Amino acid sequence: MQNIQATYSADLDVQGDIAPPWEKFPHYDRYTIGWRMGAGETWLGKWRDFIQEMPADFDVRLAYLKRHPPAPYNWADYVQETLHPELEHEEQDEYKTYLKELQDLSLIASDIAYPTWLAQQEGVARPWEFDETPEEVARNWTRYLWFWSRQVAELRLRPDWQLPVVPPVWAACASALREEQPGTPNFKQGLLTLTQMLAANKLTPPWQLGLSLDDFADSYEDDMGYVDAFRLWGMSAFDDVEHLQKFLNDTDAPQAWQTWASEHFIMDL
Known part of the structure; x- marks a missing residue:
């Protein structure tokens, strides 16, 4: 991940991560136009690059997600794709099948955006x-x-x-x-x-x-x-x-x- 760290060094948190979008902008709902323009769009692009550079190893990706607040339920597809990059696209579209895994791992939660925002x-x-x-x-x-x-x-x-x-x-x-x-x-x-x-x-x-x-x-x-x-x-x-x-x-x-x-x-x- 050296390329990402060099390119986005100013955006890395104290753990060396680019925070997931649901943590960076908890006051943006999942479908706001803010993800398609301005700061939200820019951050989402950086985060996707960061995730693509991350090793595909399950434990590495799980550790990354655990370092950050759980995602709202309607970000579950992004969480699933982060955790299991090996899945084919058509399988990723069936992310609801994997909800129990995400719940059991405490990677998604109900009404979680507000406490994430409040902590900031x-x-x-x-x-x-x-x-x-x-x-x-x-x-x-x-x-x-x-x-x-x-x-x-x-x-x-x-x-x-x-x-x-x-x-x-x-x-x-x-x-x-x-x-x-x-x-x-x-x-x-x-x-x-x-x-x-x-x-x-x-x-x-x-x-x-x-x-x-x-x-x-x-x-x-x-x-x-x-x-x-x-x-x-x-x-x-x-x-x-x-x-x-x-x-x-x-x-x-x-x-x-x-x-x-x-x-x-x-x-x-």
Whole structure:
């Protein structure tokens, strides 16, 4: 692996590895466009080169994967191909067959991206540092916003918790963050309502708000309603069916909404 180490020396961690993509960018969901442009695309290319240069020996590759956090379930195909490079491509496509092996080796896990992200944070995250409005962050950095909401919910339990300073552009969410109450939802301003709920750590699904599937417009536009914003959140929040099903059960989702979620939240497993 000397060629890779020479080429990407600045990208190697303290163990001499190029970290797998699910560790480097845990706030990128599996199917985000971020893997096809910018920093995500660049890192994925470097990582693939690193893995190709790695000896095909099972123990070497297992040791590499063990040095890093488990992958979300929907990265299982990449984990399987890393562990078993000897498999033919058509066999790799059948990675679900090998899920039990990956589970037994603790190489994949449910809802693992958040603790991976959290371990990388130095203090409380600040989504407004993207220099975008609440609506823009909800639109462009949905998963990061969700992780921030979970982090804040945990920090609130600490006696030394202090509210971060919210810039004027985020004034519409300052009260929600301060008082842990999102206020009256505006179902027509879906992105802002979603952000206010996440700031208050009180995300409420549409079926608990009296909304119906008729309120879903299948829109990705900036003026999307709340059901569509909730769909955007769900696409970013869940990496596996187990995690999604727990959320649906905990919120008493009617069967029609469960079916809708399974159709619109992108997951392999």
